[in-house]
Amino acid sequence: MRSGVLCTASDSEADAIWPALDATHVFDSYDDLQRFRADGAWKVQVTERGEAVVLERWRSHLDVLAMLGVWCSRRRVPELVQQVRRIASARGYGRLLSPMVDTALAASYERAGLAVHTRIVTLRRDRRGWNSGEPTMAEGMHLRRARKDDLPGLVQLDSECFDDFWRYDGERLARYLAKDRMVVAESSHEVIGYTLATTVRGTGTIGRLAVSPSARLRGVGETLLIDALGYLFRAGAEAVSLCTQEGNLASRALYRKVGLMELDSRLVLLSGPTG
């Protein structure tokens, strides 16, 4: 291997970078990393200098390769991104997506030809002061844990709530159903919304909140959100944080209403063609 050149990580190289990967929570566990590598070893790339990049297809219906994480000095980012572009192009991907990075780091990705795709707001609330009991249900509605047989309906719901870039496919939703707490809101035997919540090392996060367009502005989103926050705090999370697009004013208003505070800093996702 040439010193600054990315190559597929061997077993021992993957073990060597595990502490760095672990610290940034890209994987839930070491076993999770091993499963990821078994699915395609090329998705973990390292250099002899100990730099690393973790890659994954962004969505199964898009030819976008996402960098889940990049571990190198800021100075080296443009060079490594150029190398990833070539890997992506050779594997038939048309576009490359950066990790979610602080705006201060965006220039390093822009130097490699990527441009800001989405600006992201992070919101957070501490457990302190949380005393909401059971959420109030709109008439005729109830919440329950999602089941496998909900998946086709959830794929449909997700595509009504998110554009092609953000929507989840069935395989991704099945993975989250198995791993996270997925709750659906149901009315007249129809699923009208859902949340995904999980706790990673003491911090809760809500990975998804979606309400069918025909059921909006009736308190369904707020009910699902209060239920998810209550679950995460009961499960021991000291704080809950989540992200949304800066331009998503409806969700930002909802999150603020239940006491989530917006951080001043912004994260960005950058993207660009691979060719």
Ligand SMILES: CC(C)(COP(=O)(O)OP(=O)(O)OC[C@H]1O[C@@H](n2cnc3c(N)ncnc32)[C@H](O)[C@@H]1OP(=O)(O)O)[C@@H](O)C(=O)NCCC(=O)NCCS
């Ligand atoms: C964001 C979303 C979940 C809101 O669901 P909802 O069921 O319509 O929301 P609720 O009726 O519970 O609204 C609760 C509060 O949220 C805010 N809110 C909701 N929709 C809003 C809108 N379109 N404009 C402004 N504020 C809005 C309001 O503060 C509202 O309180 P109010 O009724 O007292 O004014 C829904 O619009 C949605 O699924 N959007 C697409 C997916 C998405 O953006 N998900 C979140 C980001 S990951």
